[in-house]
Amino acid sequence: MALKYKRILLKISGEALGGEKGMGFDEPTMDxxxxxxxxxxxxxxxxxxxxxxxxxxxxxSSGKMERTLADKIGMLATVMNALAVSDKLEQLGVPTEVFxxxxxxxxxxxxxxxxxxxxxxxxxxxxxxxxTGNPFFSTDTATALRAVEVxxxxxxxxxxxxGVYDKDPxxxxxxxKYDTLTFTKVLEDQLAVMDGTAATLCRDNKxxxxxxxxxxxxxxxxxxxxxxxGTLVYE
Ligand code: UDP
Numbered sequence: 001m002a003l004k005y006k007r008i009l010l011k012i013s014g015e016a017l018g019g020e021k022g023m024g025f026d027e028p029t030m031d032x033x034x035x036x037x038x039x040x041x042x043x044x045x046x047x048x049x050x051x052x053x054x055x056x057x058x059x060x061s062s063g064k065m066e067r068t069l070a071d072k073i074g075m076l077a078t079v080m081n082a083l084a085v086s087d088k089l090e091q092l093g094v095p096t097e098v099f100x101x102x103x104x105x106x107x108x109x110x111x112x113x114x115x116x117x118x119x120x121x122x123x124x125x126x127x128x129x130x131x132t133g134n135p136f137f138s139t140d141t142a143t144a145l146r147a148v149e150v151x152x153x154x155x156x157x158x159x160x161x162x163g164v165y166d167k168d169p170x171x172x173x174x175x176x177k178y179d180t181l182t183f184t185k186v187l188e189d190q191l192a193v194m195d196g197t198a199a200t201l202c203r204d205n206k207x208x209x210x211x212x213x214x215x216x217x218x219x220x221x222x223x224x225x226x227x228x229x230g231t232l233v234y235e
Pocket of ligand 1: 012014015051053054058060072073075078131133136137139140
């Protein structure tokens with residue numbers, strides 16, 4: 001089957017790695033997620049991955065701590081997650097290379113567009129840790145940024161819901177799911193799908209985002225083959 005995309009940037013929330021607890025690492029959940037990534041990779045699509053940090057720490061909900069410091073701790077959490085996802089993929093036989101946005105050469109090389117493209121051309125999955133390297137940003141924005149930087153065709157936002165709804169589907173049984181949406185509507189209606197910075201960056205650079213449920217990790221491979229497994233946000 002023909003592939004819809006040549007290169008994708010996949011965002012996996014930190015919370016997803018924690019399984020039911022949403023905290024730390026849950027081995028069976030990580031096996032399942034990375035198994036899904038492997039299936040997509042075997043189709044021949046180039047893959048970059050940004051992992052969040054919410055299973056360990058989120059700067060915005062850190063209480064009294066000074067925000068930029070709290071965000072530094074959050075960014076370090078995303079590096080831990082990047083290393084763990086890379087390791088899990090390697091255990092499954094998928095070659096990877098980790099890059100960080102904060103220099104820590106003993107841990108992994110610093111991100112450059114050139115090295116990330118080289119890694120993906122070599123058939124490796126590029127795993128990006130450290131978010132954007134700046135406080136007050138999110139890993140959604142980091143994914144959008146890396147996607148634009150490495151000229152990805154699409155950003156995949158794998159979440160805990162199966163798409164974007166007009167209201168919270170957990171609270172309202174009559175909530176309606178969108179198959180497609182424009183960035184303008186996401187921004188105007190403040191739909192809780194991604195932060196405004198990420199949405200604006202994608203809109204300005206014509207990078208579509210597919211929002212879908214990671215509970216079924218086969219969704220990644222389905223989406224790569226063009227199936228709309230969630231909500232496609234574009235324009
Ligand atoms: N973070 C940051 N700058 C970035 C990306 C992340 O400061 O560019 C920090 C921020 O504190 C954030 C935490 O890292 O709360 C974890 O990232 P995020 O909340 O996006 O993770 P997720 O909720 O997707 O697991």
